[in-house]
Amino acid sequence: xxTLMHFLxxxxxxxxxxxxxxxxxxxxxWYFAWLLGTVMLVLISAxxxxxxxxxxxxxxxxxx
Amino acid sequence: xxxxxxxxxxxxxxxxxxxxxFLFVPLTLGLSFLLAAMETVYVTTGRTIYRDMAQxxxxxxxxxxxxxxxxxxxxxxxxxxxWSFYSSFVGDIFGAPLAIEGLMAFFMESTFxxxxxxxxxxxxxxxxxxxxxxxxxxxxxxxxxxLVANGFMQDPQGxxxxxxxxxxxxxxxxxxxxxxxxxxxxxxxxxxxxxxxAVFVCGVSAYYMLRGRHLAIAKRSFRMAALFGVLSSAGxxxxxxxxxxxxxxxHPSKLVAMEGLWEYEEPPVGFNVIAIPNEExxxxxxxxxxxxxTSLLVTRSLHDPVPSADTLIExxxxxIRSGIEAVTALKALQDDPDDTEAxxxxxxxxxxxxxxxxxxxxxxxxxxxxxxxADIQRAARDAIPNMAIVFWSFRVMVVSGLLMLAFFTLxxxxxxxxxxxxxxxxxxxxxxxxxxxFIACEAGWLVAEVGRQPWTVYEVLPTWMSxxxxxxxxxxxxxxxxxxxxxxxxxxxxxxxVKFIRQGPTEHGxxxxxxxx
Numbered sequence: 001x002x003t004l005m006h007f008l009x010x011x012x013x014x015x016x017x018x019x020x021x022x023x024x025x026x027x028x029x030w031y032f033a034w035l036l037g038t039v040m041l042v043l044i045s046a047x048x049x050x051x052x053x054x055x056x057x058x059x060x061x062x063x064x
Numbered sequence: 065x066x067x068x069x070x071x072x073x074x075x076x077x078x079x080x081x082x083x084x085x086f087l088f089v090p091l092t093l094g095l096s097f098l099l100a101a102m103e104t105v106y107v108t109t110g111r112t113i114y115r116d117m118a119q120x121x122x123x124x125x126x127x128x129x130x131x132x133x134x135x136x137x138x139x140x141x142x143x144x145x146x147w148s149f150y151s152s153f154v155g156d157i158f159g160a161p162l163a164i165e166g167l168m169a170f171f172m173e174s175t176f177x178x179x180x181x182x183x184x185x186x187x188x189x190x191x192x193x194x195x196x197x198x199x200x201x202x203x204x205x206x207x208x209x210x211l212v213a214n215g216f217m218q219d220p221q222g223x224x225x226x227x228x229x230x231x232x233x234x235x236x237x238x239x240x241x242x243x244x245x246x247x248x249x250x251x252x253x254x255x256x257x258x259x260x261x262a263v264f265v266c267g268v269s270a271y272y273m274l275r276g277r278h279l280a281i282a283k284r285s286f287r288m289a290a291l292f293g294v295l296s297s298a299g300x301x302x303x304x305x306x307x308x309x310x311x312x313x314x315h316p317s318k319l320v321a322m323e324g325l326w327e328y329e330e331p332p333v334g335f336n337v338i339a340i341p342n343e344e345x346x347x348x349x350x351x352x353x354x355x356x357x358t359s360l361l362v363t364r365s366l367h368d369p370v371p372s373a374d375t376l377i378e379x380x381x382x383x384i385r386s387g388i389e390a391v392t393a394l395k396a397l398q399d400d401p402d403d404t405e406a407x408x409x410x411x412x413x414x415x416x417x418x419x420x421x422x423x424x425x426x427x428x429x430x431x432x433x434x435x436x437x438a439d440i441q442r443a444a445r446d447a448i449p450n451m452a453i454v455f456w457s458f459r460v461m462v463v464s465g466l467l468m469l470a471f472f473t474l475x476x477x478x479x480x481x482x483x484x485x486x487x488x489x490x491x492x493x494x495x496x497x498x499x500x501x502f503i504a505c506e507a508g509w510l511v512a513e514v515g516r517q518p519w520t521v522y523e524v525l526p527t528w529m530s531x532x533x534x535x536x537x538x539x540x541x542x543x544x545x546x547x548x549x550x551x552x553x554x555x556x557x558x559x560x561x562v563k564f565i566r567q568g569p570t571e572h573g574x575x576x577x578x579x580x581x
Contacts, residue, residue: 027238030247031208034254038097038204041258041295045101048291048479049284050109055482 073539084550088132094261096200120569150530165209173202215246219314248307260501262293270494273485294472316371318515321454332359332366341451380447387420389413418524425528449517457510464504
């Protein structure tokens with residue numbers, strides 16, 4: 001039951017996202033580009049931090 | 065009768081408050097998403113250092129946010145106090161996005177800012193992260209609605225003038241919020257805020273690295289901001305170019321001023337890299353040009369015509385004459401709404417009504433019907449904004465944008481090699497870069513707003529008609545009061561920022577320590 005509920009919630013979210021993408025894609029292409037671009041900026045920035053952690057751990061291991 | 069000095073002082077007052085306010089806004093827009101990125105790493109990796117980072121930068125965000133709110137509130141009141149005819153004339157359209165901004169975005173932002181600051185111990189990690197994202201989203205949603213309102217002033221879409229009520233009425237909410245000007249302006253402004261925040265975080269992190277303090281936090285903050293900044297600055301430049309392309313079609317008089325184009329030239333038209341615009345002679349006293357570039361930037365072709373001041377003045381002259389007909393017909397309709405001849409005459413000329421209003425400023429008794437040939441020519445000439453201000457502000461913005469792209473490119477190279485903390489010259493340069501995005505944002509604002517003159521709503525309502533009928537003394541007093549008060553706000557912001565930056569972040573563990581679940 002819990003899995004079904006999760007499935008329905010995620011399905012609803014996916015449906016809303018697709019609807020938003022269709023509306024914004026048709027009428028608000030700039031807004032849509034901003035949404036995608038901002039998500040990308042946040043993820044790349046976060047990935048950069050994770051990469052720095054990995055680089056420092058690697059350097060630490062080499063020093064040891 | 066409206067005193068020209070009242071118009072000037074009202075403009076100065078709004079410009080001064082907006083310039084002050086716009087010192088705080090870009091940092092809020094960008095820092096909120098950088099906080100969200102830092103917290104995302106904390107929640108996904110469990111490393112406490114990212115929570116310390118989010119808490120430290122969150123403190124600086126809060127100082128900036130509070131002062132941004134304090135300086136922004138008075139601007140909305142100014143529409144009513146200093147721009148009452150404007151508020152009455154376009155209130156149906158302009159009021160809607162402003163109200164939505166207050167009720168939806170600002171309330172959401174303010175509520176979640178409280179949860180973000182005080183909720184660290186009370187909310188779960190995921191809940192707090194959701195709150196931080198909502199703060200970032202709400203800050204930027206706030207900008208959406210403000211720029212929808214501003215977009216209407218630059219390129220009035222979705223509204224019609226009703227001669228019976230003497231007001232503009234909203235015809236299509238969709239056209240208003242999806243107008244290309246509003247959309248492109250929002251994206252450009254928001255991403256400019258991202259760049260501002262990235263430069264700020266890099267600069268402050270550089271300060272710590274130069275002093276050998278909080279190295280782990282400084283290196284991570286620098287890395288995240290550098291990546292955030294390099295992509296944002298590339299985005300802001302390309303979006304700025306796209307905004308210029310949209311603006312060239314919607315608002316040619318601004319484009320002409322940005323590019324310093326006085327006389328019509330057969331395409332392809334060269335780009336004035338540097339020029340000294342001479343307003344009296346209507347020419348550039350000196351110009352250094354790159355061939356073909358303006359045509360490519362503005363029309364994306366080497367054959368399409370590019371607007372120039374002389375052709376726009378000629379067009380304005382024709383539209384003023386047509387606009388005078390519209391104003392006279394409108395007066396007849398006010399006297400007798402059933403006058404079918406006057407209604408037909410008004411409908412034939414209503415597209416030029418704004419130009420009819422424009423010439424009133426120069427005409428005897430401010431009555432367009434009494435405008436002389438000289439008045440018409442003067443009004444047509446003044447349909448072009450102050451070229452020197454727009455031209456140079458545009459160049460300051462562009463050069464700053466390119467400088468920031470170069471800065472972030474180097475920053476990314478150094479940080480990816482993980483030796484930025486050893487590049488002392490570059491770290492000093494990073495500190496010096498902190499004011500650059502703020503200057504660029506202010507210059508961009510000047511391009512947008514001075515470039516819209518002599519209109520508050522482009523080709524619909526001239527600035528001179530929009531003001532309230534205050535006395536000059538009243539405006540001098542309130543302008544001086546605002547400048548004094550806002551200067552104190554800036555001093556408070558600087559004091560608090562410097563104080564908390566010197567204090568530095570509170571660290572709760574080693575960079576690689578994984579927090580207990």
